Amino acid sequence: MLVAVAAAxxxxxxxxxxxxxxxxxxIMLVASGQAPMGPWxxxxxxxxxxxxxxxxxxxxxxxxxPFGSNPNFAMxxxxxxxxxxxxDLATMIVLFWIGKKMKSSAEGRLMSLVWFLNPFSFFGVExxxxxxxxxxxxxxxxxxxxxxxxxxxxxxxxxxxxxxxLFPIFLLPPLLMYMRLNGARRRxxxxxxxxxxxxxxxxxxxxxxxxxxxxxxxxxxxQLVSFVGGVANTVNSVTFGxxxxxxxxxxxxxxxxxxxxxxxxxxxxxxxxxPGPQYLIWVxxxxxxxxxxxxxxxxxxxxxxxxxxxxxxxxxxxxFLTPSGYxxxxxxxxxxxxxxxxxxxxxxxxxxxxxxxxxxxxxxxxFALTLAYTAEQIRSWFSVPPTK
Amino acid sequence: MQKxxxxxxxxxxxxxGLKLLAMLVLPIGGDFLxxxxxxxxxxxxxxVAGKLPALSTYGVYxxxxxxxxxxxxxxxxxxxQHPAVMSIVQHTAPAVSLGFLMEIPIILFxxxxxxxxxxxxxxxxxxxxxxxxxxxxxxxxxxxxxxxYFFGAMDIIPIAIFxxxxxxxxEGRWFRCGIATMASGLLxxxxxxxxxxxxxxxxxxxxxxxxxxxxxxxxVFAIGLLYLSHDTLATVFNIPAQEFWLLEFLGFSVLGMQFxxxxxxxxxxxxxxxxxxxxxxxNIVYLASVSLLALLLGATLYGxxxxxxxxxxxxxxxxxxxxxxxxxxxxxxxxxALISPTVNPFHPWTPEPRVLDTFLAGAFYAMKAxxxxxxxxxxxxxxx
Numbered sequence: 001m002l003v004a005v006a007a008a009x010x011x012x013x014x015x016x017x018x019x020x021x022x023x024x025x026x027i028m029l030v031a032s033g034q035a036p037m038g039p040w041x042x043x044x045x046x047x048x049x050x051x052x053x054x055x056x057x058x059x060x061x062x063x064x065x066p067f068g069s070n071p072n073f074a075m076x077x078x079x080x081x082x083x084x085x086x087x088d089l090a091t092m093i094v095l096f097w098i099g100k101k102m103k104s105s106a107e108g109r110l111m112s113l114v115w116f117l118n119p120f121s122f123f124g125v126e127x128x129x130x131x132x133x134x135x136x137x138x139x140x141x142x143x144x145x146x147x148x149x150x151x152x153x154x155x156x157x158x159x160x161x162x163x164x165x166l167f168p169i170f171l172l173p174p175l176l177m178y179m180r181l182n183g184a185r186r187r188x189x190x191x192x193x194x195x196x197x198x199x200x201x202x203x204x205x206x207x208x209x210x211x212x213x214x215x216x217x218x219x220x221x222x223q224l225v226s227f228v229g230g231v232a233n234t235v236n237s238v239t240f241g242x243x244x245x246x247x248x249x250x251x252x253x254x255x256x257x258x259x260x261x262x263x264x265x266x267x268x269x270x271x272x273x274x275p276g277p278q279y280l281i282w283v284x285x286x287x288x289x290x291x292x293x294x295x296x297x298x299x300x301x302x303x304x305x306x307x308x309x310x311x312x313x314x315x316x317x318x319x320f321l322t323p324s325g326y327x328x329x330x331x332x333x334x335x336x337x338x339x340x341x342x343x344x345x346x347x348x349x350x351x352x353x354x355x356x357x358x359x360x361x362x363x364x365x366x367f368a369l370t371l372a373y374t375a376e377q378i379r380s381w382f383s384v385p386p387t388k
Numbered sequence: 389m390q391k392x393x394x395x396x397x398x399x400x401x402x403x404x405g406l407k408l409l410a411m412l413v414l415p416i417g418g419d420f421l422x423x424x425x426x427x428x429x430x431x432x433x434x435x436v437a438g439k440l441p442a443l444s445t446y447g448v449y450x451x452x453x454x455x456x457x458x459x460x461x462x463x464x465x466x467x468x469q470h471p472a473v474m475s476i477v478q479h480t481a482p483a484v485s486l487g488f489l490m491e492i493p494i495i496l497f498x499x500x501x502x503x504x505x506x507x508x509x510x511x512x513x514x515x516x517x518x519x520x521x522x523x524x525x526x527x528x529x530x531x532x533x534x535x536x537y538f539f540g541a542m543d544i545i546p547i548a549i550f551x552x553x554x555x556x557x558x559e560g561r562w563f564r565c566g567i568a569t570m571a572s573g574l575l576x577x578x579x580x581x582x583x584x585x586x587x588x589x590x591x592x593x594x595x596x597x598x599x600x601x602x603x604x605x606x607x608v609f610a611i612g613l614l615y616l617s618h619d620t621l622a623t624v625f626n627i628p629a630q631e632f633w634l635l636e637f638l639g640f641s642v643l644g645m646q647f648x649x650x651x652x653x654x655x656x657x658x659x660x661x662x663x664x665x666x667x668x669x670x671n672i673v674y675l676a677s678v679s680l681l682a683l684l685l686g687a688t689l690y691g692x693x694x695x696x697x698x699x700x701x702x703x704x705x706x707x708x709x710x711x712x713x714x715x716x717x718x719x720x721x722x723x724x725a726l727i728s729p730t731v732n733p734f735h736p737w738t739p740e741p742r743v744l745d746t747f748l749a750g751a752f753y754a755m756k757a758x759x760x761x762x763x764x765x766x767x768x769x770x771x772x
Contacts, residue, residue: 355624359647364656375660376664
């Protein structure tokens, strides 16, 4: 019942909400004729028709205010977001099965609700409308297959995820380590590596035709490869951080469940490479699994983190501003004759108080809480129990 | 050592005499004392005119300057000449009397810190001897002597109030503890870093509520004064824009991320370590020490300006008394503090280029980090 209501609300808001900046960029990318065509295109039915007239209409839609007079625009909005919504729903179902597999249906329900009812996931999935949700679904599926003792299929899901966007590939080393700790044979390890790496090659196959541009230039459909670029002859912090992380994991991990291994690897990548608020969504599905078994302190850390990251996102995105001049929260933020509350919000966001005090405090709090949460995962490598 | 402890009272009286002598002999030109005196002069003139000095005019140190005001006012009533502070001539009767009067709060709160340290360590360890070690390492510490009587660090006022909060916590007086912690924080921001570390010790809701209610009183009092002086809360929010150096508390950016600040991250991580790993029977001295050390490690490249380290000094004295086996860390920390570029009294006269500066700053920073690690190890049980 709860899920049905939430799903209905999500669909209605998906139809009404203005297009996000990222979605607008995707449309512009397609309009430029330079878009690296990959599996992400399948998620956006309105982009199947690449005629100039259609693209023009899509560009007009992306800057339309919500509650417009044209009902076709609401339908278009829904059409854009429907596949993404279905992936969201599928992720919820996968999480339910994970919970059921790990303990019972009650845990499964808790995990799926933590994911599906979370406003952060609604903002990060339906409203942003990015292909990342496909990767999140495949990562969750990979985890489900791993705990179902089907490592090859699990690696295949990771590989597929990496084919869409790069980040699931960083879960391959912990997956291999987990298999090795559980006595997997060399042949099995090799086949898992092959299947996983195949996804990486698949990703490069649709990105590299444009040279290195989409490895070093961020777009909503490709992923910046943070290991390359930067100042020449200097240490790349992401390369250093991830190498060090994997080495430490290899050295110190003795025997642990797959969740802390995968979750800590994803968190490490998030912290080193892309610590922006909207990317926390990559970790959220596995976090939902972890929360079901969390103790009091971990629950506190996760709740505080979600609040802090949401607040940080609100501040850095100028109250979720979209190209239409409206916020995702449906109030106007730019344009003529703004209501007084919009002006007040705009003045608050532009104030020095936000820029020099609130932003640093909120951002640092988010970063520190993510670090603490990562430490919570890493702690389980050593099996150090709490002493209180 | 036993001989020193046996004659501790005589030593304290001797040190007290030495400090009084320093107050008479040393010029008023000490970096901070001069600034405090100069600013307090304006505050006194406003008070004498029958007005409350405003935060918007006098800045964030208004609280400490109000405490100093009576001493400056007494000087204005002395039957001597009263030249402007900027044109005062050293070693004349006006300069000596003004310097002496302005340092009276320092010696008063320095002595109060000594008394509170004796009480705190006696309460925690049940040992008179350890309490005396704590008292002597505070009162006879050359670093503290230099910072207080040469430098004129008025930080000793909120420090003593903060120690009073710790003493009240140990006695289970949570309401008063809340008042003292918040009052200290309002005078100088440091105490706010330690504030959340008090919470785990409250143990039950009654204590927690008392602590929070107590904390509200200085805030209400401060807001009342703010409005009486015709300022508003907006003045408070505008402070960081006017006094940008306050933001150095936040420390430098982490991994090139503009808004992620090192000291905030460190304090929150320390809070996590406490909540997850520390033993339940730990005490507030360790908690306050780690919170302030974490803040100092984060704040600015040198890990805090010269006078900032003073905040943690009485707590480190208590720590060394409780763990004399690690006295070498204490000694080395204070040695590196004294020779660090922001403290070193001989620094202005050392020849250019100052090739050793980064090394000395690094050594001090490393010792503070070591102390932080050691404190965590004392208080953490990693037994499986």
